[in-house]
Amino acid sequence: MAAESGSGFPVDPLHQFVVNKIFPLEIGGIDASFTNSSLWMIVVLGFVTAFTVIGMSRRSMVPGRLQSSVEIFYEFIANMVRDNAGHDAQRFFPFVFTLFMFVFTANVIGLFPYAFTVTSHIIVTFALAIMVFLGVTVTGLILHGPKFFGLFVPSGVPVYMLILVTPIEIISYISRPISHSVRLFANMLAGHITLKVFAGFVISFLGAGAVGWAGAVLPFGMIVALTALELLVAALQAYVFAVLTCMYLGDALHPGH
Amino acid sequence: MATETAHQIVAQVEHADPTEHTMAGQEAAHGGAHETGFPPFNPDSFSSQLIWLAISFGILYLLMSRVALPKIATVLEERHDRIADDLDQAEQFRSQTQEAIEAYEKALGEARDEAHKIAQATRDELQAETDRQRQEVEGELAARIADAESRIKSTKDTAMGNVRDIAADVAGTVVSQVLGENADTAALERAVDAEIK
Numbered sequence: 001m002a003a004e005s006g007s008g009f010p011v012d013p014l015h016q017f018v019v020n021k022i023f024p025l026e027i028g029g030i031d032a033s034f035t036n037s038s039l040w041m042i043v044v045l046g047f048v049t050a051f052t053v054i055g056m057s058r059r060s061m062v063p064g065r066l067q068s069s070v071e072i073f074y075e076f077i078a079n080m081v082r083d084n085a086g087h088d089a090q091r092f093f094p095f096v097f098t099l100f101m102f103v104f105t106a107n108v109i110g111l112f113p114y115a116f117t118v119t120s121h122i123i124v125t126f127a128l129a130i131m132v133f134l135g136v137t138v139t140g141l142i143l144h145g146p147k148f149f150g151l152f153v154p155s156g157v158p159v160y161m162l163i164l165v166t167p168i169e170i171i172s173y174i175s176r177p178i179s180h181s182v183r184l185f186a187n188m189l190a191g192h193i194t195l196k197v198f199a200g201f202v203i204s205f206l207g208a209g210a211v212g213w214a215g216a217v218l219p220f221g222m223i224v225a226l227t228a229l230e231l232l233v234a235a236l237q238a239y240v241f242a243v244l245t246c247m248y249l250g251d252a253l254h255p256g257h
Numbered sequence: 258m259a260t261e262t263a264h265q266i267v268a269q270v271e272h273a274d275p276t277e278h279t280m281a282g283q284e285a286a287h288g289g290a291h292e293t294g295f296p297p298f299n300p301d302s303f304s305s306q307l308i309w310l311a312i313s314f315g316i317l318y319l320l321m322s323r324v325a326l327p328k329i330a331t332v333l334e335e336r337h338d339r340i341a342d343d344l345d346q347a348e349q350f351r352s353q354t355q356e357a358i359e360a361y362e363k364a365l366g367e368a369r370d371e372a373h374k375i376a377q378a379t380r381d382e383l384q385a386e387t388d389r390q391r392q393e394v395e396g397e398l399a400a401r402i403a404d405a406e407s408r409i410k411s412t413k414d415t416a417m418g419n420v421r422d423i424a425a426d427v428a429g430t431v432v433s434q435v436l437g438e439n440a441d442t443a444a445l446e447r448a449v450d451a452e453i454k
Binding site for chain 1: 321325326329
């Protein structure tokens, strides 16, 4: 891919997604190298931990700014879990909170120049989605046993329609982890590629002398606007990811609906 | 402004470019034949990403569920309780205030009644005292008047008695002068009395 940078376009928009080994490591024949992706996962871990732990270190009755923001995240996700998964879903709250904070922080940190966006890799988002999928399915089976499969048989549908509806429900259930993970992955990937492409335009323009300098203002403005949009997308996709997790949890807890 | 920023970006990119080339070169060397061309779909990095995701997400989950979230929950609960307590207390204070206002109103009413009563009593007392004094004065005046009247009467009687005597004298004298003999005193007095009446 790097060869393309010689063929006219100054920036390789995919280069930002390349995983580099920082400390090569192999355990039992499996590659477990500490990569830039690992580094940024650890950064996300550290950031979320620092945010919540330092933010709550004073435990003030009247919260300061940092403590307020921690509490806002807490209550936001607590409400999300309650509204979408029901009151009995509170024991899954720590999981949804961790999931949201991880995805949200990874998305936002990924917007910083030179940072690696952990969630722009399908394997990461798919791992998170399959974890949710398996967790939800196992929870549903433990709580409701065979009744959990009632999820695939909507009530109030005529029997002859069930022959058609049930396979559709099953397929849609099984495809959940795919749509769940691809949505996040694709949004992150596309946003970052777009930013890089416009950055490439700026550089191309700058190579064209004085007129190009004036022309470069346009894609540069686009970068500024897109960065704002990407910030929104970063937050929104983290929210969507968490809300879908809550809804799937709700299905597992109340399969009757 | 814009050109300056653009300058900086060019400088940055030019600065960054060689590194990119070397890193990309490294990756090409690492990836070798396995290079798929699209990094997110390159299965070479999957195992390490999965392992490190499991590590970082697992640690984050433990830290959140064991440390951070219980702490936040405690603080929020404490605050919730505190606010509920404060509201209860405020409600209590409010009802206390209400009671105090009612007690005050009642006391004020009682005091007003009391004052009214005292005023009435004082007024009655003063009225009685005034009446008594007036009656006293009136009685005294009446006594004086009666006294004066009796004195006037006695004086008048005396005077009238004198007049009768004088009249009887005069009549006696006149009778003796005219008739040349002394008139009967008793007859004269009877005649004078008859005239005076």
